[in-house]
Amino acid sequence: MIGSDIERATNLLRSGEVVALPTETVYGLAAHAHKTEAIEQIFQIKNRPQSNPLILHVAHLSDAKKYAQAWTAKASALAQAFWPGPLTLVLPKSDKVDPVINAGLEQVAIRMPRHNMIRQVISNLGAPIVAPSANLYGQVSPTLAEHVERHLGDKIPYILDGGPCSEGLESTIVAVSESKCTVLRHGSLPVEYIEKVVGPTNTFIEATETPIAPGMVPFHYAPTTPISIIKAADISTIPSTVKGMLISQQPAESGEWGRQEIMSPSDAAKKLYACLHEADNAPVIEHIYFIPFEEAGVGRAINDRMKRAAAKFRN
Numbered sequence: 001m002i003g004s005d006i007e008r009a010t011n012l013l014r015s016g017e018v019v020a021l022p023t024e025t026v027y028g029l030a031a032h033a034h035k036t037e038a039i040e041q042i043f044q045i046k047n048r049p050q051s052n053p054l055i056l057h058v059a060h061l062s063d064a065k066k067y068a069q070a071w072t073a074k075a076s077a078l079a080q081a082f083w084p085g086p087l088t089l090v091l092p093k094s095d096k097v098d099p100v101i102n103a104g105l106e107q108v109a110i111r112m113p114r115h116n117m118i119r120q121v122i123s124n125l126g127a128p129i130v131a132p133s134a135n136l137y138g139q140v141s142p143t144l145a146e147h148v149e150r151h152l153g154d155k156i157p158y159i160l161d162g163g164p165c166s167e168g169l170e171s172t173i174v175a176v177s178e179s180k181c182t183v184l185r186h187g188s189l190p191v192e193y194i195e196k197v198v199g200p201t202n203t204f205i206e207a208t209e210t211p212i213a214p215g216m217v218p219f220h221y222a223p224t225t226p227i228s229i230i231k232a233a234d235i236s237t238i239p240s241t242v243k244g245m246l247i248s249q250q251p252a253e254s255g256e257w258g259r260q261e262i263m264s265p266s267d268a269a270k271k272l273y274a275c276l277h278e279a280d281n282a283p284v285i286e287h288i289y290f291i292p293f294e295e296a297g298v299g300r301a302i303n304d305r306m307k308r309a310a311a312k313f314r315n
């Protein structure tokens with residue numbers, strides 16, 4: 001059921017239920033962070049491996065510090081600059097963190113979301129929540145309540161509708177120590193912004209079956225419609241019999257396209273997942289073709305998402 005009742009969503013979480021909540025990035029599948037059985041339900045509903053850690057969502061900076069054993073100067077600088085917002089910090093965990101949340105690792109991922117509705121729910125609950133994307137594991141993240149209902153509507157009691165997600169891509173994840181910051185997942189917050197605050201960062205986003213943060217597995221974010229990553233020069237080689245969706249910065253001058261989505265990287269960040277959901281629900285679209293953006297700003301995150309989505313169809 002879709003609705004806008006914040007009190008109902010809060011009460012369901014308090015009673016140990018799992019509900020979907022809006023954030024500025026994507027809709028999250030939420031559980032009370034102190035209720036182990038509810039957290040385990042998230043893994044079951046999503047069919048998500050318990051080796052893939054979750055992100056702890058808080059409403060206040062003081063709450064974040066309770067769940068991190070060490071809160072560094074770099075963490076303070078990043079939180080001051082970008083929280084609330086689409087940045088997740090990975091820090092040494094405190095003993096308050098349920099080990100189910102962080103897959104038994106020594107670190108915990110923490111974020112303070114910006115969307116008013118989820119912040120109100122967390123504040124009313126008086127405790128953090130965990131909230132991975134509200135979709136089946138490996139599939140496209142939802143940016144509308146209707147996306148959640150289509151895939152999980154029969155599995156959860158309530159979907160809190162906060163409208164379209166303003167960012168449209170997951171948070172950027174950064175592991176923070178006293179001496180360095182390491183990007184673990186590119187996301188809505190460009191790395192260039194982060195480096196203006198803390199200086200040069202390292203990057204570690206290789207695909208792995210044992211991730212230390214969400215979004216690092218070999219394939220992810222995938223629709224059911226096949227995806228191919230191509231160069232602009234390859235457009236003319238695509239068979240005219242294939243009714244495809246082209247996602248690109250420039251329109252194609254050849255081919256019979258079922259749909260062309262021409263957009264800048266900033267537009268794509270907000271619209272990409274909605275386009276992938278629409279392709280899955282449009283019989284005329286048989287294949288999605290993506291021409292990568294420049295590896296800069298939010299373009300890095302979009303390219304990463306499409307690379308991991310396309311990996312599903314390579315075998």
